[in-house]
Each structure stands twice: as structure tokens, then as C-alpha cells.
Amino acid sequence: MKRAIMMDEKDNVATALVGLVAGERVEVVSSAQEVLEQVMVKDAIPLGHKIALANMAEGDEVIKYGETIGKASRDISVGDYVHIHNVESIRLPLTEHMLRSK
Amino acid sequence: MEFLGFERPKDLVGVRSIVLVMAIADCTEPAARMIAEGMEGAVPVTQDHGCIAMDVVPTLVGVARNPNVAGTLLVAMGCEGIQPEPLIEEIAKMGKPVDVVNIQKIGSTRRAISRGRDLARGMVEQAKKQRRKPFDVSRLVVGVKCGGSDTTSGLAANPAIGVMSDMLVDAGAAVVMIEPIEAIGAEKPLAARAVNEKVKQQILKWIGDEEKRWTVPGAEMDFMCRGNIEGGLTTLEEKSLGAIHKSGHRPIKGVLKNTEDYVETVPPGGGFYLQDGTHSEPAAMSYMAAAGVHIVVFATGRGGTFGHAICPIIKVTGNPDTWSRMSEDMDINASTIMEGKESIESVGKRVVEEVLAVASGRMTLGEQSGLYNFSVWRRDPRLEVLLGITQQWD
Numbered sequence: 001m002k003r004a005i006m007m008d009e010k011d012n013v014a015t016a017l018v019g020l021v022a023g024e025r026v027e028v029v030s031s032a033q034e035v036l037e038q039v040m041v042k043d044a045i046p047l048g049h050k051i052a053l054a055n056m057a058e059g060d061e062v063i064k065y066g067e068t069i070g071k072a073s074r075d076i077s078v079g080d081y082v083h084i085h086n087v088e089s090i091r092l093p094l095t096e097h098m099l100r101s102k
Numbered sequence: 103m104e105f106l107g108f109e110r111p112k113d114l115v116g117v118r119s120i121v122l123v124m125a126i127a128d129c130t131e132p133a134a135r136m137i138a139e140g141m142e143g144a145v146p147v148t149q150d151h152g153c154i155a156m157d158v159v160p161t162l163v164g165v166a167r168n169p170n171v172a173g174t175l176l177v178a179m180g181c182e183g184i185q186p187e188p189l190i191e192e193i194a195k196m197g198k199p200v201d202v203v204n205i206q207k208i209g210s211t212r213r214a215i216s217r218g219r220d221l222a223r224g225m226v227e228q229a230k231k232q233r234r235k236p237f238d239v240s241r242l243v244v245g246v247k248c249g250g251s252d253t254t255s256g257l258a259a260n261p262a263i264g265v266m267s268d269m270l271v272d273a274g275a276a277v278v279m280i281e282p283i284e285a286i287g288a289e290k291p292l293a294a295r296a297v298n299e300k301v302k303q304q305i306l307k308w309i310g311d312e313e314k315r316w317t318v319p320g321a322e323m324d325f326m327c328r329g330n331i332e333g334g335l336t337t338l339e340e341k342s343l344g345a346i347h348k349s350g351h352r353p354i355k356g357v358l359k360n361t362e363d364y365v366e367t368v369p370p371g372g373g374f375y376l377q378d379g380t381h382s383e384p385a386a387m388s389y390m391a392a393a394g395v396h397i398v399v400f401a402t403g404r405g406g407t408f409g410h411a412i413c414p415i416i417k418v419t420g421n422p423d424t425w426s427r428m429s430e431d432m433d434i435n436a437s438t439i440m441e442g443k444e445s446i447e448s449v450g451k452r453v454v455e456e457v458l459a460v461a462s463g464r465m466t467l468g469e470q471s472g473l474y475n476f477s478v479w480r481r482d483p484r485l486e487v488l489l490g491i492t493q494q495w496d
Contacts, residue, residue, distance in 0.1 A: 003442055005257060015257055015334065017440050031261065031446040033439075048253025048334035062336075065347065067291050069340035082336065089337035091287045092325060101327040 001027045004051055006036060008066030012054040013082050015064070020045040028053065043081035050082040062087050103239035103273045103454075105461035108172070108232050111197030115241045116169035117396045117461040119229040120145050120412060123222055124162065125177045126184050127153035133211055134177040137203075137218035143226040145411045149478035154183030157362035161478050164365040164392025166193045166200065170412050172232070173199035173225035175218060180206030199225050234463060240274030242461055243368050245390040245398040245413065246348045247280065249383050252403030253333040256344020258420025258439035258446070259401035265450020266399065266457065267350030267374065276368045278358065278395055279349045280377040280386045282312035286325055288342035292376075295354045304357040304495055308378055311491045318489070348401055349374065358393050361493045362483065365392040385479035387413055397460055399453060407431040409473030414466045416456055433467050 004014035004026050014028045020041045028036045037053075045051055050064070056076040061068045070087045080086070084094055107115040121141075125134035125148035138144040147165070149158050166174040166189075174193055178186045186202040193200040203218040205211055246263055248255055267277045285292055289309050296302035316323045325338050335341045358366040358377040368375060379389040383406065387398055391412040399416045400406070405424040409415050419425050422437035429435075434453055438444035460466055485491075 005439075007257070007261065017257070017442065029442065033442055033445050046334065048257070050334065050336065064340055065343045067288075067339070067343050069343065070337040083334070084331060084336055087336045089287075089339060092338040094326065094337075095324075098324045098326045099328055099331065101324045 001025060001038070003027045003029050004039070005029055005031065006053065007031060007064055010066040011063045012052065012056060013050040013062060013064050014039070014053055015050050016045045016047055019047050020051070026051065040079050042079040045081050052076045052078055052080045052082050054078060103458060104236045105239060105242060105458050106234035106463060107237045107241065107461060108169075109235055110169045114169040114196070115237050116171070117242075117463075118170040118412075118414065119143065119172040119232060120170055121222055121225045121229060122147055122166055122171050122174045122411070123177060123218070124148065124166065124174055126162070126182050126186060126189070127179075129153065130177040130179050130205065133205065133215050133218065136215050137175070137177065137222050141219070141222060141226060143229060144222050145474050145476075147411050147476040151478065151480045153179070155480060156184060157483065158478050158480055159184060159189065160360065160363065160365045161388060161392045163189055163192045164367070165388055165412055167196045168391045168394060168412050170391075170396060171198065172229035175222050175225065176200070176202040177214070177218060178202055178204045180204045199228065238274065239270065239458070240372050242270070242397075242457075243276045243278065243395045244270055244457060245278045245280065245387070245395040247383065247386060247398055248284075248345055248348060248401035249381075250402040250404035250406035251345070252421055253335075254420035254437065254440055255401050255403040256341075256347060258436040258449070259403065259418045260344060260347040261446045262420075262436045262439065262449035262453060263348035263399050263401055263418060264350040265447050266453040267348065268352055269450065269454050270457070271350065271352040271372060271374050274372045276372045276375065277350070278368060278375045278377050278390055278393060279346070280379040280390055281381045282308050282376075282378065283316065283381045284345040285309045285342060286313050287338035288346045291343065292346060292349075292354065295351070297353045297355050300496065301354060301356055305354060305376065307495065308357045308376060314489045314491060315485065318485075348399075357495070359493065359495055360389065360392075365389065367392075367394045380479040382477075382479060384408060384410060384475035384477045387415065388476060388478055397457055399457065402432075405431060407468070407473065408475045409466070409468030409471070411474045411476040414460050415468050416453070416460055416466055417468070418453060431467055431471070
């Protein structure tokens, strides 16, 4: 089974270690490679992108590495693709210029 | 934990015995290069900010004082603003051989090169006589850095290096991380690791000053770019946390400063330190060398290949494709984490073993390829004044 890694036990997202297809089940592993759970992926998720492990309401903190990486800009449910469409930075809002810059 | 190092005066230990042939400015760079040419153990270095850039002197003195350096030969034109005598005085305080060839005094570039080769050869022969001895790992100072990062860096290489950082600090060694620009957005977790309030304020200044430098109105730089987003990084916080993961989790004992007058060296006693400086790879390595770092561990997803004149560089990649295509340049394979074959901790332990082996004399792949990059970074003093950035750290 394909795998996604949860970098810290406090995290509510995991990162895909290979590209994932919508509708498939993925094994969530710890940094020690122990299988923690299985999650049904609702969207296609490329390698290095994130999948929700918990339901989050708009405004909830998104946790990776055991730290806050931003807040949910809309409700997120388990298995959702987590990226700029549903998470925003608390530190630095995304600008059009950043989306254009290489 | 022990390694086999070279005993130096002033109770210091080196992991290499390099003879530096240092052109004080780039006008004597060809002469320095020809002095060191074909001479095993001698490495030519220079700086390209000109001969009146007095603020590069602390870095030049610092790298010559690094315990990996057995001796230093300065190559001077004679008319430089940066005169060799004060450098000699500062370098000689470490009890190591230092000398100079002055082209204008000798009256001929060719004769200066010939004289320089004799002097450098003498230092190399002296250095070769020395034998390695066992030392406790607490005498070791290791730098951590990343560059050519990709999506695997924050998942595999940097976390594995973070495990190494913690293991080395726990064993009594010192670990140093430079590059404040990558910490913008990770203020909270870094500040939380400060050993006291003073260090916490230093960490916030270290990051805040760098943010000011890169956000000058009209000349802003994006801290996030399309490539980051395409790679899966959603926010600046996520990007920065992935980068600083290589620093591990141990308390931060201080921020090592560099000003126009001095480069602060790593104090004895081990522990984790941050260092002010640049993100540019070879120049950052020179700064770390000037602070007393012996070896740098470098995470690179895309496969940056370079070395350094003074510090052996151990390269770690988490990208399976980079590992399979560039294994001639990559010292450690962390892509096993991506493939589910190995835990982050297990890779971290392998990095520690490699650090001890390299400290004891094993050549890194970069050294085997003869990659001895060197450059000196210089902060723009005019920008600092315009932005109101002071070197008042306390």
C-alpha cells in the first residue's frame, strides 16, 4: 500500500511519500516507519503534498512537525487534500507575485 | 564517542591538516594558485571584495585560525589596504606557523611564487609529520546547512540530520546552524529553545534583521515561490520548519555574531548554537569555518555538489532519483526514508557514524573529487545603516 508520513504525533496532516490517486487507501506511517492508521484519500495528492488526518473547522490550526504551519481557511475533513486552497499562513499571506515567481 | 584528530596548540583539535595559501585580495589570487599547484595538502584561497574591505579581515583571520588548518602562507601584493602584518599577528596567536610572501618587496611575481612554494612546502612537510590521536567527541564542532532543497529535504534529509544534531549534542559536541533567512517563519519553535531570555531576544533579532534586509520596499524578495508551492509547501511556516529540522531539538545556547571587527567562535563545552551570516553555500561554510566548525553536514534534495577549502562537507540526499543518478557526489542516502526502508532515526545514526569517520580522516566524496570551494561573504554596511540594523546584541 502507498504511504504518507506523519512527522510528529501532534500532527493533523500527513505528507504523501508517493503520488496518491483519489479513492485509494493510504497507510499513514510515523517517522519510525510504524503504520499508524489507514486513510481513504478523497483527492489526487502529488508526492510531497499533504492529506488531512483529522476534521478541521475554518480557523483551526494545521499542525505539521508538531508545530502550527497555518490555519484552515475553510472546513477540512479527513482524507482531503490540504494545500493553499484550504490553508493560509498566519505569518505571511500568499501573494499573486509569489504564485508567479519561480 | 571518539574520533582521531590532530592536536593543535591552544588546546584545540583539528580533523584535517591543511596548509592555506591565502591571497589577501584577488589581485594575488593567480600567484597563490600557482604556489599551491600540485602540492598535496596546500589549498589556495582568496576573497573578491577588494583590498580595502577591512570588514572581511575577521573571516580571513578566522579561517586561518580554524584547527583544521596546520599553517598559513599569506600572499600579498604589498600595496593592499589590508596589510599582512596585523593578520599575521592575529593568526600567530593560535601558535601555528604563518608567513607571508610580498610580491612588491621581493620585486618579482615569479620569484615570489618560487619563494612561496618553498615556504608552503615546508609547512606541508611539517604538517605531514603529525599523527592522529583519539579525542572525545566533545571536542568536535559540526555545522548543518541545506541547499538545493526539494520536497524530500523537509521529510528525509533535514529530519535525519536533526537526529544527528541531537545525538552529537547529547554526546557533548557542539552543533552550529547558520542562515537566518530560512528561519523566517519559524521564530516560535526556535525562540522556545533559547536557554534564557537574552538568547531568546538574540534569536528574534537574528531572524528579524534578516527579514528587514530582504523586504526593503521596492526590492522585496519572495520567501515563498511557485516552485515551493508546486512541491507541496503550503505556507512559509511549513517551508521554514522543514529547513530548521536539521537543527534538532536541543536548547539553543546563543547566536554567534559577526561584525566588522570580529567573528565569534563556538565556545568550548558543546551544545547547539545559531550563527549570523549568509545562506550562500561556500561563503556560509567559510563563516562556519571562521567560527571553528570542523565538518559541515549538508542536506540537498536536488544534489548540490561542492566542497570547502577548510571544512569537509558530508552531503545527504533524501531524493531517490538524486541518489541513483548522483551517488558519486552524495555521501549519505536518506531516500530510504521516502521508500519506507529505514526510519529517520536510523539514517540519523548513520550520519553520526559518517561524521566520526570523516573526523578521523575518511575523505568525503567532495574531497576525493578535489572540490575545495572558498568565498568570503561581506554584509553591505550601507544597507545596515539605512535599515537601522545595529550590532547591539545584548
